[in-house]
Amino acid sequence: MSDAAPARWVALLAAVTAVSLLHYVTPADNPALHAIYQRLYYVPVILGAYWFGARGGVLVAVLCSLAYAPHIHVAWSQNAAYTASQYAELLVFLSLGFAVGFIATRERRLTNRYREAAESLERANRELRESGEQLRRAERLSALGEIAAGLAHEIRNPLAGMKGALEIVGSRVKPGTPEAEFSAIAAREAQRLEGLVQEFLDYARPRPPHPRPDELPQVLRRVAGLLGPEAERAGVVLAIDADTAPSGPPVDPEQIQQVVVNIVLNAIQASPKGGRVRVRSRAEAGRAVVEVTDQGPGMSPEAQARAFEPFFTTKERGSGLGLAISQRIVAAHGGTISFGDVPGGGTKVEIVLPDAGSPPADA
Ligand SMILES: Nc1ncnc2c1ncn2[C@@H]1O[C@H](COP(=O)(O)OP(=O)(O)O)[C@@H](O)[C@H]1O
Ligand SMILES: [Mg+2]
Structure with missing residues (x-):
């Protein structure tokens, strides 16, 4: 709508100018033609009102009046009755612009509201199905x-x-x-x-987490020790920034270690020889974020959608349980795991652990 606005104003001005020119070039002794032209002004007035609301309609009506009034004055000054009726016509322009604009705006608002209602209904339906x-x-x-x-x-x-x-x-x-x-x-x-x-x-048989403070850096250090040999075997460079890790919220060290191991192992398994797996963490507005990136093939939207399903695996010897377990553990800590793409190819997995007091109960 806003993109088309300048072009629409140009069209309206052109229409008003064209109709006015017709009036000025047509001799006054041809009242039938003038009667037609004068009604042609309705077109830009209605269009202006439809496109730009009451304000647009009134504005175009004013433009028409300004263009038409001198003609009334000059051409029909001898005929007082006709002059009066033509000035009254200007009032018709104004009322028309206002009324059509008012109705158009209201209709548009109603339509939008209907559309929003329909969309939210659809959303609710979808959520219910899910x-x-x-x-x-x-x-x-x-x-x-x-x-x-x-x-x-x-x-x-x-x-x-x-x-x-x-x-x-x-x-x-x-x-x-x-x-x-x-x-x-x-x-x-x-x-x-x-x-x-x-x-x-x-x-x-998941067990509830027993969170302890300041465990995150230690956990990352242990993961580096545990998976170093695995990465080496796969010819993958494993870089874990454990020393710069924030102390983070209290976590169950054993469980969060299991999560990071699962995710880093996936990253190693997805990596080509010579690929690089990076684990970085940062504190961010009351939460700790652990980010694991690899240079593997990335995950299709379908794989991302199904990755947390137990037994979903694309590997010949995969259990498909790693991410399901990880998600459950992180959820029990009140956190989330999400996937993203790495520019240039690869997967980014983000583990967010909020500082919040009590983690929500897990299903
Ligand atoms: N870093 C990754 N790159 C590409 N695909 C991945 C990555 N991590 C997980 N996946 C996909 O998610 C699936 C499920 O992972 P997971 O639950 O750990 O089970 P598994 O590793 O036993 O297959 C994997 O089979 C794989 O298709
Ligand atoms: Mg796995």
Whole structure:
């Protein structure tokens, strides 16, 4: 509307000028033509009112009057009755401009209000649908969680036995033989299974956080120590600015460490060889923000939308639980995890931990 405004004013002025010229060049002995022209003034008045409201309508009506009045005065000064009717016509211009403008503005306002109401209704509908979906998912998950927890519990003990036995076997076979290789594979897979079982249990049986003050820098330092070798194996440069980390709000060190490990591990796994994973943190208006960036392929909007779903994974050997657990932990701390893009390619994951007193209850 505002972009078109100058062009519209030019059109209105052109119309007023054109109609006025018609009046001035047409001889006064042709009243029929003048009667038509005089009504042509309605067009710019109505358009001005429609486009710019009552003020616009009145303004155009005034312009028309200013343009037309001298003509009335000069052309029909002998005919007093006609002159009077023409001056009355100027009043019609003004009333028309005002009335049409008033109605147009009111209509527009009503339409806008209807549109807003329709939009908010749609929003409410969407939210309702989404919360319904969330509820169904939560129900499904709680059943799943029960099963997973029971199963994981059952698996843990025999698995520990297997691991112990495999260690003994591994220590007795001759290095360099196929048997040594097989037992190494078995030990590695048992280790992986143990991690998986632990992840299931963490997800299925979350414990409430026990926050302690000033833990954030230590947590980051420990993550650097824990994941340094992993990064090295993957040929990824891992830079964690633990020393510049703010002390941050009180957090459960074990749980937040698990969150940062999950997210940094994802970043390492997404990185190409020689890629760089950066962990930076800052204090910001009553909250601490930990930012993990990588130079991997980035996340599609679909992956971003589904990343927190338990068991959502795009990896061959992924559990799809890392971010689900992380989100739950951070939510229990009253915080959020969000994704962004890194200019030039890559993912930015932001963990926000608010200073707020009591974290909200978690589902
Ligand atoms: N830094 C990242 N870059 C690209 N994709 C990522 C990144 N972090 C997470 N993802 C995507 O989110 C999915 C879920 O992650 P997660 O819950 O940790 O499970 P998992 O790592 O076992 O796949 C991953 O499979 C991957 O597709
Ligand atoms: Mg992961």
